Amino acid sequence: MRELLLCPPDYYGIEYEINPWMNRAHGADAALVQKQWKQLHAQLSNLDCDVHLIPPQQGLPDMVFTANAGLTVGREFIPSNFRHKERAGEQPFFAKWMEEHDYEVRWLPKNLYFEGEGDALFGGDALFCGYKFRSDIQSHRALADILECLVISVELADPRFYHLDTCFCPLPDGSAFWFPSAFDDYGQRAIREHVTGLIDVLPEEAVHFSCNAVVIGRDIVLPEGAPRLVATLEDRGYRCHPLPMGEFIKAGGACKCLTMFMPQREKC
Amino acid sequence: MVSETIELRGHIIDSLILPKVLDQILTHGANFKIGEIKIGERRADQSFARIEVSADTSEALDELMLRLRQHGAEVIERANVQLAGAPADGVFPSDFYVTTNQQTFVRLDGKEIEVRPAMSNSAIALDRKKESARAVKFFDVTKGDEIVVSHQGIRVVPVQRLTTHTDIFQFINTIVDADEPKSAIIRELGEELRRAHTAKGKIAIVAGPSIVRTGAGHHLARLIEAGYVNRLFAGNSFAAYDVERALYGTSLGMNPDRAVARGGHENHLRAINTIREVGGISAAVRQKLLTRGVMHACVRHDVDIVLTGAIRDEGPIPGVTTDVIEAQKVMREKLADVTHVMLLATVQHSLAVASMLAPTVKTVCVDIDPTAVERTVEHQPLQAIGLVTDVEPFLQELADYLTESRVRE
Numbered sequence: 001m002r003e004l005l006l007c008p009p010d011y012y013g014i015e016y017e018i019n020p021w022m023n024r025a026h027g028a029d030a031a032l033v034q035k036q037w038k039q040l041h042a043q044l045s046n047l048d049c050d051v052h053l054i055p056p057q058q059g060l061p062d063m064v065f066t067a068n069a070g071l072t073v074g075r076e077f078i079p080s081n082f083r084h085k086e087r088a089g090e091q092p093f094f095a096k097w098m099e100e101h102d103y104e105v106r107w108l109p110k111n112l113y114f115e116g117e118g119d120a121l122f123g124g125d126a127l128f129c130g131y132k133f134r135s136d137i138q139s140h141r142a143l144a145d146i147l148e149c150l151v152i153s154v155e156l157a158d159p160r161f162y163h164l165d166t167c168f169c170p171l172p173d174g175s176a177f178w179f180p181s182a183f184d185d186y187g188q189r190a191i192r193e194h195v196t197g198l199i200d201v202l203p204e205e206a207v208h209f210s211c212n213a214v215v216i217g218r219d220i221v222l223p224e225g226a227p228r229l230v231a232t233l234e235d236r237g238y239r240c241h242p243l244p245m246g247e248f249i250k251a252g253g254a255c256k257c258l259t260m261f262m263p264q265r266e267k268c
Numbered sequence: 269m270v271s272e273t274i275e276l277r278g279h280i281i282d283s284l285i286l287p288k289v290l291d292q293i294l295t296h297g298a299n300f301k302i303g304e305i306k307i308g309e310r311r312a313d314q315s316f317a318r319i320e321v322s323a324d325t326s327e328a329l330d331e332l333m334l335r336l337r338q339h340g341a342e343v344i345e346r347a348n349v350q351l352a353g354a355p356a357d358g359v360f361p362s363d364f365y366v367t368t369n370q371q372t373f374v375r376l377d378g379k380e381i382e383v384r385p386a387m388s389n390s391a392i393a394l395d396r397k398k399e400s401a402r403a404v405k406f407f408d409v410t411k412g413d414e415i416v417v418s419h420q421g422i423r424v425v426p427v428q429r430l431t432t433h434t435d436i437f438q439f440i441n442t443i444v445d446a447d448e449p450k451s452a453i454i455r456e457l458g459e460e461l462r463r464a465h466t467a468k469g470k471i472a473i474v475a476g477p478s479i480v481r482t483g484a485g486h487h488l489a490r491l492i493e494a495g496y497v498n499r500l501f502a503g504n505s506f507a508a509y510d511v512e513r514a515l516y517g518t519s520l521g522m523n524p525d526r527a528v529a530r531g532g533h534e535n536h537l538r539a540i541n542t543i544r545e546v547g548g549i550s551a552a553v554r555q556k557l558l559t560r561g562v563m564h565a566c567v568r569h570d571v572d573i574v575l576t577g578a579i580r581d582e583g584p585i586p587g588v589t590t591d592v593i594e595a596q597k598v599m600r601e602k603l604a605d606v607t608h609v610m611l612l613a614t615v616q617h618s619l620a621v622a623s624m625l626a627p628t629v630k631t632v633c634v635d636i637d638p639t640a641v642e643r644t645v646e647h648q649p650l651q652a653i654g655l656v657t658d659v660e661p662f663l664q665e666l667a668d669y670l671t672e673s674r675v676r677e
Contacts, residue, residue, distance in 0.1 A: 125311070126282070137285070137340040141278040141314065150311050153283040155339070186284040194282065268312070 002216055003050045003262040009037045009064045010056045014251055018084045019133075020160050021252035033247045037064070040221065040258055043241050047216045052262065054097045060090050064248075065257040067117040067165060069094035072263035073147055077103040080116040083134050103262075106146050114139035118163035118257065122265045123170030126150040126194055130164030132157075149268030152194055154187030160207070165256045169211045171238070172218075175199065177229060179206035199236075205229050209245065209254035223254040269371065269425055270329050270380055271322035273303065274341040278314050281307060286317055289339055296332045298323035318344075322425070326380065349374040349421035351394060354413040358406045364391045365416045367403050368424060369627050369647075374401050375421040385604060386626050392416040407593050436460050436653065437630050443641055443654035450655055451665065457632060457653070458669040461496050461608065464630075469607035472499040474621050475562070476614025478636075479659055480509040480519045487663035488612075489565040494671050499572040499602055500562070501621060503614070504581040504588045507549065507563055507573075511585070512539035514561035540583040548586040549573070574602050576617075600624050608632075613659040615640040622647035634662050 014027050045051050056063055069090065070079040077098040082088045095105050108114055119135040120143065121128050127149050131137040137153050144151040154164070158181065161167035167182035168191070175197030180188050192198065201210050208225030215221075220233055224242035233240050245254040280286040293300045303318040321336070323329040333343055352361035369388040373380040376394065383392050383401040390403040394414045401416075402408075409415065416422065436456040444450055464471055479485055491497055509519040516535040517523050543552055552558035553567040566573050576599070577590035589595040603609075603624050611618035611633040618633060622644050625631065631652040633644040641654035655662060 132338065137278075137338070141340065144278060144312070144314060148312050150282060151279050153279065153285060153340070155288075184288075186288040190282065190284045 001048055001050050003052065004044055004214075005052050005054060005066045005069070005260040005262050006037075006041060006044075006258060007054045007064045007066050008056050009033045011058050011061055012037075012056075012064045012248075012251075013061045015061050016086045018086055019162050019252040021250060023250075026250060028247045028250055036244055036247050037258065039243050040245075040255060043221050043243060044214065044216070044259065047219050047221070047241075049216060052101070054094065057090075057093055060087075060093070062087050062251065062253075063090045063093070065118075065251075065253045066094075066260040067257045068115045068163070069260055070098070070116040071120045071143070072098070072103065072261060073265050074263055074267050075103055076106050076146075076263075078106045078108060078114075078116075078143065078146060080118075081108055081110060081112060081114050081139070083113040083115065101262075108139055108142050108146075112136050112139040112142055114143070115163060117260055117264060118165050120264075121164055121168060121170050122268075123168075123176055123195055124174040125268075126152045127268070128152050128154060128164060128168065128170070128191070128194075130154055130156045130168075133159060133162035147268050152190050154190055155184040156182060157184040157187070158182045161211075162252065163257070165212055166209060166252070167206065167211050169213045169215065169256070170195070171215060173197070175236075177201055177211060177213075177233070179203070179211055182206070199229070199232055201226065201229050209249050212245075212254035212256040214255050214259045221255050223249065269322050269324060270326045270373065270382075271320055271423070271425070272329060272333055273318060273320050273344040273346070274333070274336060275344060276315075276317045276319070276339075276341055278340060279308075280315050280317065280340070285339055286315070289319070289336055289341060292335060292339075293319075293321055293332065296323070296328065296335070298328065298332055345378070346375050346423070347421045348376055348378070349392075349394070349416050350418050351414045352417045354393075354409045354411055354415050357410050359411075360391045360406070360409060361415050361417055363417045365419060365422060366390070367392060369623075369625065371425040371627075372403075373423045373425070374416055375423070376401075380423070385600070387600070388623060392422075405596070437651050443638070443645060443656060445638065446636075446656045450657060450662070453653065453655070454662065454665045455669055458666055460630065461666075461670065464608050465496055470498045470605050471496055471608045472501060472603065472606045472610070472621075473497050474501040474609065474611045474614060474617050475506050476612055476617065476659070477503070477506045477509045477519070478613040479663065480506065480513050480562070481522060482658065482660040484660035484663040485510055485513060485562050486560075487660070487667040488562050489560075490667040490671050491663070492562065492565040492569050492571055494667075495569070496670060497566075497569075497571050499574065499606065500566050501574045501576075501599065501602070501617065503617060504575060504577050504584045506614075507543075507575055507585050507588070508536060508540050508581075508583065510561045510563050511543055511549070511552070511558060512536050514558055514564060515539050515542060537582060540585060543585050544583065572602060574598060578616075596620075596624075603629075610634070611644055612663070615643070618644045619647075627651065634659050 079095045113136045115134040119130040129140040140151045140153045161182035167179040170176040177199035179201045205226035209223045210226035213222035219239045221241045223245035230240040301320045306316045308315045367390045372383040381401045387403040393404045513519045518535045521533040546552050549563045558564050575588040576595040577588045608630045631648040633654045638656045645652040645654040
């Protein structure tokens with residue numbers, strides 16, 4: 001059974017603007033926020049996942065996006081060093097919670113920005129890590145030192161897809177679906193060299209955060225608005241569970257951003 | 269050219285970070301040299317590369333470094349230069365750094381400063397206020413000047429052989445011996461001088477008295493008249509021989525056209541006396557006393573004449589610098605913008621000039637003595653050709669090629 005960490009959206013809202021999706025003039029609808037989040041929670045619970053909840057904190061509206069809390073491998077938790085001061089306050093709460101749940105906290109050097117699973121996803125036998133907008137490439141090397149695994153660093157080129165998990169979603173068979181133009185040429189080549197059976201997501205579907213999906217075995221929980229992708233995934237034998245995520249996309253997040261794996265992998 | 273050393277670590281091969289960084293260096297008009305590379309053997313092993321990046325300006329390099337840092341490049345901090353005060357006028361501190369004629373940079377407070385001029389066998393004086401570094405000779409230094417000591421914080425950038433085009437200096441860096449054919453090389457040299465002339469390069473001749481004594485003076489005058497000489501370096505004796513030849517048909521009493529000359533050795537002193545009487549070579553040309561020869565051609569075609577003296581000199585002819593320190597200064601100044609030098613039949617003068625040249629100056633040495641050619645060419649290992657030959661046929665062939673082919677055009 002996969003263990004997941006979610007954070008109830010009690011204090012969620014568009015209170016600042018730190019990515020191109022955020023606009024304080026278009027705030028979130030609190031009732032709809034609760035409804036969409038509960039649908040996600042229910043869907044993941046139905047997929048036989050053990051869903052843990054971390055208490056939300058007032059003044060930290062983005063704490064709901066637990067994927068950015070850090071990266072968990074086995075019983076080790078590597079907390080994020082958030083680039084934006086608006087989110088930096090989340091770090092101690094996540095680290096404390098993980099420690100209290102018997103994870104060994106492995107800190108990265110403070111001067112290296114790293115935004116957790118948002119920019120670090122295992123695919124095949126490599127850990128794919130995005131850099132530029134939020135995480136520094138130097139943090140990838142620190143991860144490789146801690147985890148002793150192959151880290152493929154890819155540069156993110158489109159500010160709308162500022163985290164790796166907004167444009168790349170590895171699948172358990174070693175393939176992945178992705179939005180190629182979110183990466184620079186070298187990043188695209190590196191991914192193509194290391195991932196077989198790539199599924200390209202159309203631009204009109206990628207903007208619905210279709211790559212921001214939670215994959216549990218053969219089940220994929222993803223935002224609605226990507227019928228072509230869903231059809232392709234179902235052709236490959238996956239069961240897709242599209243969910244309305246509009247209130248979270250307003251902040252630049254969706255299903256995957258709202259979910260952290262505990263752990264993402266047992267070992268590298 | 270300025271440079272920095274960067275290091276890349278991590279899975280830089282699988283992530284294509286190494287090729288990306290190298291491509292970015294090139295697309296920004298900079299160059300790189302890989303100093304060290306270690307490729308991880310197992311899948312999880314990280315790789316390492318140390319790369320020297322060089323760009324034309326420090327601004328371009330700074331901008332490039334900023335970009336490369338984003339891809340994980342770490343810039344290696346180099347140590348600052350060490351300095352000590354000159355203990356007295358004309359004295360360097362012990363352990364002072366001795367320069368080469370290669371492009372040299374010193375690092376001060378994290379910034380690289382180019383040492384100017386690139387001059388060999390000097391020390392480096394640093395001016396913190398002006399942020400400048402200057403190659404200095406003993407006589408340039410005053411007590412308390414800050415002088416670079418030891419080798420720390422110094423970077424020397426040797427001249428690279430060009431790969432973009434080939435000229436005679438690119439494919440011949442050697443000495444053509446007396447018994448080897450020279451015509452093809454002289455023609456190539458003619459082409460090089462023509463390119464230099466078109467590109468507004470500065471061509472200097474260092475002329476030995478044998479040029480006049482062998483009767484080759486008028487070939488040199490033809491080169492001057494055709495515009496292939498911008499500066500003439502010679503000794504008092506060259507000028508005296510040339511004037512004697514112009515006035516009396518002899519040089520040191522010898523007539524190259526006849527076996528026996530009338531007047532003999534006296535002509536030499538009479539020629540010097542004539543020039544002293546009118547106040548100098550230019551005055552002699554103006555007064556139409558001097559109507560032919562090399563010095564005449566120089567005055568008529570605005571060639572800069574740099575005359576220096578020697579102990580054996582008679583006279584001297586007015587305009588000859590007899591103070592050796594002053595002569596060094598003048599020669600350096602007059603060599604600063606020179607692009608091509610021909611060192612013709614004079615060992616000591618050629619060695620003096622060669623020791624003052626920037627490493628990029630294309631140099632031809634012609635002398636009948638192989639040892640003289642070898643010693644001179646050693647100063648410009650990548651940009652010099654030596655021809656062991658009598659200077660007269662050399663100058664004749666070169667002047668013929670340049671003046672006759674000019675007529676053909």
